[in-house]
Amino acid sequence: MxxxxxxxxxxxxxxxxxxxxxxxxxxxxxxxxxxxxxxxxxxxxxxxxxxxxxxxxxxxxxxxxxxxxxxxxxxxxxxxxxxxxxxxxxxxxxxxxxxxxxxxxxxxxxxxxxxxxxxxxxxxxxxxxxxxxxxxxxxxxxxxxxxxxxxxxxxxxxxxxxxxxxxxxxxxxxxxxxxxxxxxxxxxxxxxxxxxxxxxxxxxxxxxxxxxxxxxxxxxxxxxxxxxxxxxxxxxxxxxxxxxxxxLYEPEVDSVMIAYASMYGNTENAVNVLANVLAEKGVKNIKIYDVSKTDVSYVLSDAFKYKRLVFASPTYNGGLYPKMENLLLDLKAHSLKNRKVAVFDNGSWSASAKKHMLEILGTMKVEVVESSLALKSSLKQGDMEALNQLAEEILK
Ligand SMILES: Cc1cc2nc3c(=O)[nH]c(=O)nc-3n(C[C@H](O)[C@H](O)[C@H](O)COP(=O)(O)O)c2cc1C
Ligand SMILES: [Fe+2]
Ligand SMILES: [Fe+2]
Missing domain, CATH: 3.60.15.10 (Ribonuclease Z/Hydroxyacylglutathione hydrolase-like)
Known part of the structure; x- marks a missing residue:
């Protein structure tokens, strides 16, 4: 019929x-x-x-x-x-x-x-x-x-x-x-x-x-x-x-989207602490994505929606965690621009994820803010100053 x-x-x-x-x-x-x-x-x-x-x-x-x-x-x-x-x-x-x-x-x-x-x-x-x-x-x-x-x-x-x-x-x-x-x-x-x-x-x-x-x-x-x-x-x-x-690649929401990768949960922990700090500073509608859990199409969509983006990844065989690499290359392939971006990485012997993230972001028309946050296996009290600084820079 x-x-x-x-x-x-x-x-x-x-x-x-x-x-x-x-x-x-x-x-x-x-x-x-x-x-x-x-x-x-x-x-x-x-x-x-x-x-x-x-x-x-x-x-x-x-x-x-x-x-x-x-x-x-x-x-x-x-x-x-x-x-x-x-x-x-x-x-x-x-x-x-x-x-x-x-x-x-x-x-x-x-x-x-x-x-x-x-x-x-x-x-x-x-x-x-x-x-x-x-x-x-x-x-x-x-x-x-x-x-x-x-x-x-x-x-x-x-x-x-x-x-x-x-x-x-x-x-x-x-x-x-x-x-x-x-x-x-x-x-x-x-x-x-x-x-x-x-x-x-x-x-x-x-x-x-x-x-x-x-x-x-x-x-x-x-x-x-x-x-x-x-x-x-x-x-x-x-x-x-x-x-x-x-x-026009204009954001719709002046808030922070954080996309992270994490195998053992330590990068994830740092992301949660960062989100907490951001919330304490008055940021609303913070969005957090685990790139291994959420399909990249959703994360890309919100990257277009949000004005401020944070990417956090462990080092993986001298490079980037594959799902994070996939996300960043996808954002680049879709010409995402006009965003404020911060990154931090994690590594247990020789961290290089940050370098790789910055390499990809460096080919995009986004503003990458200064951040010295770099985890050695897990977030420690001694990292909190760098984390706070990252929070301030991304909100500037
Ligand atoms: C397959 C594999 C490869 C890794 N390669 C590196 C590496 O090249 N350099 C490094 O510093 N850490 C490397 N790591 C260690 C993780 O990056 C490190 O333990 C990190 O703290 C994990 O963070 P997470 O708890 O958020 O998963 C590797 C781990 C795995 C499982
Ligand atoms: Fe169609
Ligand atoms: Fe079509």
């Missing part, structure tokens, strides 16, 4: 959610699942805006057919070629043999790479600013390269003022029945996952996101229809504001 919900005139949500998948992109844990959104417009001509992941495609095809209500499909607009959205393009063509594929030159090239189908003969090439008339609805196309792949574009319906925004403004988290932002307590249900989705998936491309936000600011937007997560129809400035903050 199909299900779909009307968004606005002639425009239907036909997406579906996966609550079973453990790892999105086989990397990111998604305990709350994920939705793959897809939209149908039924005007004089009919159009499908993006497809879905293979895992939900059976339901997806039923939903598409339900929304089309016996009509043929004239166009499929491919805003994004990633397989979580168009893994079943070949099957779509079998089901709707007359369908024309709408995309840009890069889209066509990628279709050729992913599929053994003749896309060219049914392809409608669109460039930035081009329009496609469906009847009352006119679709215009805006390029959004690297948000999240090079071929990405977004589609704007000038009739309904709906922006089909591809991965932009998306979030992890399944949808059920409710598809609109105002049908949820978004901040409670989705904000953390939206930040984790943005920072991990698109976080590296802040400049490109800024470029899209600039283009979007010239449009009158009533609906944002992303490929994952709720459709925005109220409070649109809220999510645009969040994207602006995230893509």
């Amino acid at each position: 199909y299900f779909s919900r009307k968004i606005t005139e002639d425009t239907y949500y036909v997406g579906a959610s996966d609550r079973r998948l453990e790892l999105f992109e086989n990397v990111f844990p998604i305990p709350k699942g994920v939705s793959y959104n897809s939209y149908v417009i039924t005007d004089e001509k009919t159009a499908l805006l993006d497809l879905m992941d293979e895992s939900v495609s059976k339901q997806g095809f039923e939903n598409i057919a339900g929304a089309l209500n016996g009509r043929k499909l004239d166009y499929v607009v491919i805003n994004h070629m990633e397989p979580d959205h168009c893994s079943k393009l070949d099957e779509l063509i079998l089901r709707y043999p007359e369908v024309k594929i709408v995309g840009n030159v890069k889209t066509l090239k990628m279709i050729g790479q992913f599929y053994d189908i003749d896309a060219e003969s049914r392809f409608v090439t669109v460039n930035e600013g081009d329009t496609l008339q469906l009847g009352k609805h006119t679709l215009t196309f805006v390029n959004a390269p690297m948000v999240h792949w090079p071929e990405v574009m977004v589609t704007y319906d000038t009739f309904t003022k709906a922006l089909f925004s591809a991965d932009a403004f998306g979030t992890f988290g399944a949808l059920g029945g409710n598809i609109f932002n105002d049908e949820y307590d978004f901040e409670y249900e989705f904000l953390e996952e939206a930040r984790r989705y943005y920072t991990n998936i698109v976080g590296k491309y802040g400049m490109q996101v800024q470029a899209v936000l600039k283009k979007a600011s010239t449009l009158d937007i009533k609906y944002i229809c992303p490929l994952h997560g709720p459709v925005w129809r109220t409070n649109i400035d809220y999510i645009i504001d969040k994207y602006n903050t995230w893509s």
Whole structure:
């Protein structure tokens, strides 16, 4: 049985959610699942805006057919070629043999790479600013390269003022029945996952996101229809504001996030003492992560959220504890900047973790504060002055 919900005139949500998948992109844990959104417009001509992941495609095809209500499909607009959205393009063509594929030159090239189908003969090439008339609805196309792949574009319906925004403004988290932002307590249900989705998936491309936000600011937007997560129809400035903050690498919380590694608990103990000192100094909302326990995607997300970061690691075979190295390299890979950072290390014979942490941080646009705290196996009374100093420096 199909299900779909009307968004606005002639425009239907036909997406579906996966609550079973453990790892999105086989990397990111998604305990709350994920939705793959897809939209149908039924005007004089009919159009499908993006497809879905293979895992939900059976339901997806039923939903598409339900929304089309016996009509043929004239166009499929491919805003994004990633397989979580168009893994079943070949099957779509079998089901709707007359369908024309709408995309840009890069889209066509990628279709050729992913599929053994003749896309060219049914392809409608669109460039930035081009329009496609469906009847009352006119679709215009805006390029959004690297948000999240090079071929990405977004589609704007000038009739309904709906922006089909591809991965932009998306979030992890399944949808059920409710598809609109105002049908949820978004901040409670989705904000953390939206930040984790943005920072991990698109976080590296802040400049490109800024470029899209600039283009979007010239449009009158009533609906944002992303490929994952709720459709925005109220409070649109809220999510645009969040994207602006995230893509500018501006912190949201003036507090301290501490990420540590620890095998025997001594580095952990020092972190707890440090957090205590910070709290005594009036710092609220301190966040502490054990990098061995919490998946790196959550720590990275909070590194984008917090203004002040402390990293603490034992020395491991002359280097960094692997999970800490993984975290720092991940932060670097996502171009995290504009943060105040402090580090301290631990070692029982020849500590070098600090040196390695500073090497990675030295290649990033972050301010590393002076700290002489260096543990020899465990925190001692004699280290307290250095620890207090670190606390003062990170708060300055
Ligand atoms: C596999 C392994 C490799 C280590 N390599 C080093 C090292 O190269 N240099 C060093 O000073 N300590 C090394 N250590 C010791 C730890 O860094 C040290 O005991 C530290 O105090 C542990 O802190 P923790 O209690 O927070 O786990 C190593 C420990 C292990 C298990
Ligand atoms: Fe994507
Ligand atoms: Fe996606």
